Amino acid sequence: MRIIDTLRSGNCWKVRLLASFLNISLERLTLSIDRGDLKSDTFLARAPMKKVPVLELDDGTNLGESGAILYYLAQGTPFWPERSDEQSQTLAWMFFEQEEHMRPLSKLRLHRKRLVMAP
Numbered sequence: 001m002r003i004i005d006t007l008r009s010g011n012c013w014k015v016r017l018l019a020s021f022l023n024i025s026l027e028r029l030t031l032s033i034d035r036g037d038l039k040s041d042t043f044l045a046r047a048p049m050k051k052v053p054v055l056e057l058d059d060g061t062n063l064g065e066s067g068a069i070l071y072y073l074a075q076g077t078p079f080w081p082e083r084s085d086e087q088s089q090t091l092a093w094m095f096f097e098q099e100e101h102m103r104p105l106s107k108l109r110l111h112r113k114r115l116v117m118a119p
């Protein structure tokens, strides 16, 4: 399996973190937002949601959305609970993170870093 990621993306980091907890070795293709890699036809053809992270499976399937990728990796492991009420609570925190953390905080952090680090 291979992850297409970028260096400053928390969404990509979450996927790499879970993979490391599960001892799943991921090949890595690290792109640069600053260089415009995410606008390239090659990337857009591979990325179902047109954003990173993308998880490329060995059969050629490409998965997008960090939460969906986490779900894929966590299936059958202690990171995905068996009881449906616990699954629901897990999903609630994943949705909370995207809506309440990523949108107002992480995006701000990413754009601030880009401005500070821009040449």
Ligand SMILES: N[C@@H](CCC(=O)N[C@@H](CS)C(=O)NCC(=O)O)C(=O)O
Pocket (backbone or CB within 6 Å): 008, 009, 010, 011, 012, 033, 038, 050, 051, 052, 053, 064, 065, 066, 067, 098
């Ligand atoms: N909800 C998506 C958000 C993905 C996302 O916003 N990725 C950013 C990097 S963290 C990206 O690809 N930005 C480039 C762009 O929007 O063109 C997820 O969790 O995977």
